[in-house]
Amino acid sequence: MDSIQQGWFTESDTWPGAGLSLQVEKVLHKEKSPYQDIMVLQTKSFGKALILDKIIQCTEFDEFSYQEMISFLPLCSHPNPERVLVVGGGDGGVAREAVKHPSVISIDVVEIDERVVKLAEEYLPFMACGFKNEKVTLHIEDGFEFMKKNAQQFDVIITDSSDPVGPNASLFQKSYIESMKQSLKPGGIICSQAGSIWIKEDQNTMIGLSKDCSAVFDKITLATISIPSYPTGNISFLMATNNDKVNFKMPVFKFTTEEMDKHELKFYSPELHCASFSIPRFIQKTLPYLTC
Missing domain, CATH: 3.40.50.150 (Vaccinia Virus protein VP39)
Structure with missing residues (x-):
């Protein structure tokens, strides 16, 4: 499934049978580096979030x-x-x-x-x-x-x-x-x-x-x-x-x-x-x- 659907980013591949979703206000940046896919999101409740290969690396909140x-x-x-x-x-x-x-x-x-x-x-x-x-x-x-x-x-x-x-x-x-x-x-x-x-x-x-x-x-x-x-x-x-x-x-x-x-x-x-x-x-x- 796409990582962002209807305004929500979902990390699912690392959590078989379930997924963590963050409501997205804005995609601040998206690119493919020589090593991985990179996204920076502005989320509603967790602030800015860094995503590498569709996996949450860190959020401003925690x-x-x-x-x-x-x-x-x-x-x-x-x-x-x-x-x-x-x-x-x-x-x-x-x-x-x-x-x-x-x-x-x-x-x-x-x-x-x-x-x-x-x-x-x-x-x-x-x-x-x-x-x-x-x-x-x-x-x-x-x-x-x-x-x-x-x-x-x-x-x-x-x-x-x-x-x-x-x-x-x-x-x-x-x-x-x-x-x-x-x-x-x-x-x-x-x-x-x-x-x-x-x-x-x-x-x-x-x-x-x-x-x-x-x-x-x-x-x-x-x-x-x-x-x-x-x-x-x-x-x-x-x-x-x-x-x-x-x-x-x-x-x-x-x-x-x-x-x-x-x-x-x-x-x-x-x-x-x-x-x-x-x-x-x-x-x-x-x-x-x-x-x-």
Whole structure:
């Protein structure tokens, strides 16, 4: 079916048998880049929305929940996260959040599709502002190639990807996990978007990712959060490390209330950090490769 019918955009391919619909006031932009179909929509209730290959990437209404959690779950679990690599993240949201951690000195964002960056700068400046921070360096290139040139350089690697289709499919393969390990400093942490716990296909992705991680990392865990504009209102993050001193469930760095207010955090808190690792029993049984 067409993604927009009678004034509504429907994301259905990633949610078998169901779909999430957003009422559209205006199609702000539509094009086919060398890598994917891109749309920017003005929606009635969710503000501006970025759509890649008919999949919702972010909406103005709730993007902060994803950006804050995928950033601070790994950063606040690391004892001293000075150098950060973000693979994907072409909208600038993860960069915007990661610079707020006081230990972070530099952030390299590697995005393969320059058109995502340019359109974010034009239509999503509240996210693309992350690229303007002096800590951030943007690279328009393939993440695999970038990591090959940067062995043992990063304390934290965050994979901010869409679903495992199109240019993002390679970011869900074992070879990618091995590349991340090679680019990590000893004791480093990885964090990757892993889909919804409520979708069978995403569960299979989680199983595959956790299995492949188990061949490379000693400690593997899953966090899950709510976000209305993603399928089933849920998204999960797979995290891993070889640092036996890391306790993902207890942040080693805790933002104070004053710091959270200063940085305008709307979702993340030390308490929510801990709670996000309390996953349902059916997922615990589905993912035998989780170690913590």
